[in-house]
Amino acid sequence: MAYSDQVIDHYENPRNVGKMDDKSENVGTGMVGAPACGDVMRLQIQVSDEGIIEDAKFKTYGCGSAIASSSLLTEWVKGKSLDEAAEIKNTAIAEELALPPVKIHCSVLAEDAIKAAVKDIREKRGD
């Protein structure tokens, strides 16, 4: 399968790889997917008291498109409010990375991951 240049770029130089302390009050964690399906994404966001995403980290087990989708997402969410981040659509990710139809589920997973991370931090803060 031929990958787009954007996917290869993110795959070879993934942005914001890492792990945050998921116990921290300021960190929201979204872990989605399943090993059985061949992808697991863990997206973490560090959120200021004003509700702005200051930093984001990811680790992904999955194909190149899944890794690229989560890497791109970490770039996009930084500086956004939680509401703005939760509105990111998989179609925008798929378009930016030029994902082929069989890889659309990778972008869906990335959307699920940010939604789950936002939900986690909101629950922690009792929003």
Next chain:
Amino acid sequence: MKLPIYLDYSATTPVDPRVAKKMVDCLTMDGNFGNPASRSHFYGWKAEEAVENARQQVADLINADPREIVWTSGATESDNLAIKGIAHFNQRKGKHIITSKIEHKAVLDTCRQLEREGFEVTYLDPASNGIVSPEQVADAIREETTLVSLMHVNNEIGVVNDIAAIGEICRAKKVFFHVDAAQSAGKIAIDMESMKVDLMSFSAHKIYGPKGIGALYVRRKPRVRLEAQVHGGGHERGMRSGTLATHQIVGMGEAFEVARTDMEKDLAHVVALRDRLLDGVKDMEEVHVNGDLEQRYPGNLNISFAFVEGESLIMSLKDLAISSGSACTSASLEPSYVLRALGLNDEMAHSSLRFSFGRFTSEDEVDFAIEKIRAAVTKLRELSPLWDMYKDGVDLNSIEWAAH
């Protein structure tokens, strides 16, 4: 070193230059271009002679009579002809067939078709090392069983079934025994004189011959009769009609002869390469060989690198031509059905790579591969949340994953 390095000899092999030369001689006006079925002139006789010479070469490799060799377009057609041919011819005797869950799709899909026609098929579960035992076969044979079809060497994991022992059981119970030998012929010894195998499928392109040609061995003593699947001019004693492709057949014959004379050398070569690759990666954590390591054709090494996904691993190993699962299924997103049938969990099945070596693989190429594999696995584990969890002592089976 030519990149990407070809480590996918189980998918196909390059044609040996000795073979290609013989084939070229059978194409043009000044070569042996005639129709082997033309009985009325020199061109036909000469082509027929070349075809019969090749039939002898194929028979010699497996210690058979050349009259037991039927040319086909490849192992897939041979499997179809053997299984459907026996099932249809013997359907008044019974409509039960036995095979295994890890056969090639050419066998499994043919069996599915027979199920749609009203036959019943038993799919044996191999042991976790990939091997189907003779006892399992004996237990599965029933009054109405007409055929057992099992592969000699598995295409994904290289394990070798004991076809001699299974043949004894089938013969004693008067059940036909078909063996798909696409991955074994020319690589490990096959003796049809001593093995009680009734039908055997062969392919040329797995053993340095051309694609598009294969053969089916059909035993004469005791005689095996089957129903033709391709009808026409009655070629190949009515079992497979169609003009014989002289150049392809000559190529297959030459490839089988080279394989026979070079078998020991070829085998020692792949054993050394396999050991070299395995030694180069086995000290890494959570590296598992899939399938029995002893009862195995050594040109195949199937390894799972736990907590790393196979497709991304292949992406970072772009300088290596390798496969995750078999070439026929790697376009799908499903993990290998063969590895699943061995009882591997999904993340291990998703993490597997098949390396296969051959006549033209060098030690330098294997050393280069080792370096690339180590770097890729290390990088992807750094990226893997599953690896983090493993390192933190989390049992992945204890987590409720949201399947998608």
